[in-house]
Amino acid sequence: MPATDMTRSEGQPMREPSAWVQHWRQLCRNPLGLLGLILVVLMVGSALLANVIVPYDPAQVMVGPRLGPPTWHNLMGTDQLGRDTFSRVIMGGQVALIVALASLSAALSLGLLLGLVAGFGPRWLDNGLLLLLDSVRAFPVIIFALAVVTLLGPSLYTVVFVVAITSIPVYARVVRTQTQALRDHEYVLAERAMGASTRRILGVHIMPNVIGPLLILASMDVPLVIALEAGLSFLGMGVRPPTPSWGTILNNGYNYIQNSPWPVIAGGIPIILTTLGFTFLGEALRDIFDPKLRRDL
């Protein structure tokens, strides 16, 4: 980071461990953060390797008895169509991850761009963008999601679209505030005096300074996004059947809970673990990377 690089004193006699090693040590001292990391690695790993792990095609019906209990063939039992719940849970993780990655990266990039423009641009543009962002934020997320799903029809893309649209204002506002704080810093003024273009100032000098907190914010939003996807799917407004999603598995399980408790357990536990994992990890990262916040605490 340019700002901190300039303050570092040269030629220190004792060489300190690198920043990454320090962060890793800090994380190791935080048991909850470490647990979070393990859970996240497990979730992401299983989602990435889903195609290798699953024993059955998650959409294939009647691979076992309907609503069967866990057996060696079907580790988490089977659902109401005799599909293997374990395969569906693993593939459901992939769906959750795709939704989280796609929607958050879309929201991040657009939010970053809009925030930079609003924070650095002329006042009328700032006001206009703020009005727009606040109007979008004013919609309750679930109500907005239900309305959009009714208009566009339920699908994976709709879920991604909804999450992206509702997350953009949050990121854009954070970036805007940061940009406004940085725009009058001396190194920016110096760069301006040297005749640098706005694009260069934003891209090379301001963006690297705002992207850190933004990434932490995004990592803490992952569980929210996963829960939203699961929630919409639970309401039958998320992914299309037979695409497996934790929300759909949970909903089906709820519908047949009188017949078998296993689908609810199989659909519910990954949502809980993933949410916990990302929350713990996010909080630990925030503590590590945001010293100001730590002092405040």
Add this chain to the structure above:
Amino acid sequence: MKSRKGYSLNRREFLQTSAMTTAGIMAAGMPLSQAIWAAEGSGGGVLRVRSYADINKLDPGFYQNAYNVDVMNCIYSKLIHYKPGSEWETELQAAEWIEQVDPTHIRFKLREGIMFTGGYGEMTAEDVKFSFERVIEHNSPVKDDWGPLDHVEVEDDYTGVIVLKSPFEPLWNVTLPYGVGHIVSKKAVLEATEDGGDFGMEPPSFSGPYVLDEWRPNQVVILKRNPEWTGPKPGFDEIRILPIGDPRTAETAYRSGDLDFTHISLSTLDEFKSDPPQDTVIEERPSLYYVYVGMNTENPKLQDINVRRAVQWAINVPQLLDVGYFGQAEVATGMVAPGLVGHREQALIPPEGDLEKAREYLREAGAEGISLRIDVLNESKFTAMAEMLQAQLGQIGITLEIDVQDPGSFWSIGMESEGDRWQEMELILQRFSMVPDPYYATTFFTCEQVGNWNWERFCNERFDELNAEAVTVQDEEERAEMYREMQDLLEESGAYRFLTHEGSPFVYRESVMTPATRPDGRPLFRFFDPV
């Protein structure tokens, strides 16, 4: 399970019975009003029941849905009503007697002393005339229920004659004892609406044993005793109807004691039987609903009859029912349930279908690898069946996309009045309610109904002819044959694959009530008795 007894509404028999009852009362020297009060129950208490949907229309002339009629049954009176029990019979309600003079004339006399609330006075033949004729005059969406009604002649305050243009058999099975048969106050309705049209959700006056006390949309409908009611005292002081769409939620509400009467789903029937909640009685009734897979014959992808036949033959009905109803529902042969006039012994296509034949049809149409879409209601049994259907059609190379819809959006898909979505509709998993006359099923599939309730846009001249003629035929066997042919025509069009009539299990707490239902299990709340 209560046996499915043959449907027999013997008009002469019940006229005889009612005449004998009246004669008996008169012979005993008892004034009619006293005889009515003598039939009073012990009374008291609150009845807490569940309806699968919230009310959205309380004008009986424009009733639309069965769950609205459940409430209307309590707050209005009609000439005759369905007799609670396991056989399809009717008995007198507001009428002292009613008789068929000839095939097109039905003469009735009202009981004296039935009062409208709000000071609108006594129910007269003039109110009956108004209530029946406004259905035709104002072009009600359910005017077909009144078929060929010409007019009602008023003879005196209590006596009148219903005059039909042509004979109409469903009159006794559907029209009079169901929705449009309810009688409203002419004066009150004219005051409220000026032209006597649809008064929607604001009944200006009541004429039943209960009045609508409060309606909190999507929360509760509260009915209370009508203080001006002079007929037999109803069992409960108050009826609270909770709209709960999801059957699982209703089952949970019943188990936790929030409800004392609810229908349950077939998939949990076994669970209830093996582990019944305390004081609970489980009753199974054959239901009249019909569930089918429909295809939009005007959609470009489905215009070729061979594509539709391929879908028909690829569907394995027992397999679908197994996942949707846990093997508790039987395969339907058409839309007319067993026990009703016009029931078919078997469908043209065997329940299991035939994949080879399906592939052949698809090849003939040159539509291999086609992708289709099905709209289903957001309810577990339908989505489960749709997913099984997806697997079945996959076997002949058809990719099926499933669009799960919430009720608001689902029930307007094929309606031309609600937008252009009917054009894009391809397959639909449909479930319609039914009353005990085959006319009520076929009449929604005529050319005139295309874009209204006929979402498959099936239109066949012969079908329409038969549909118009069958309501006038009095010979039961001849009539049945016509309805069988109509169902054949529907099936031959390739646009329909009939699945099941479901079943109608319900549970109630015997420590609280003795319920009263139609033979198909639909509740008649005004006859529920407290224990």
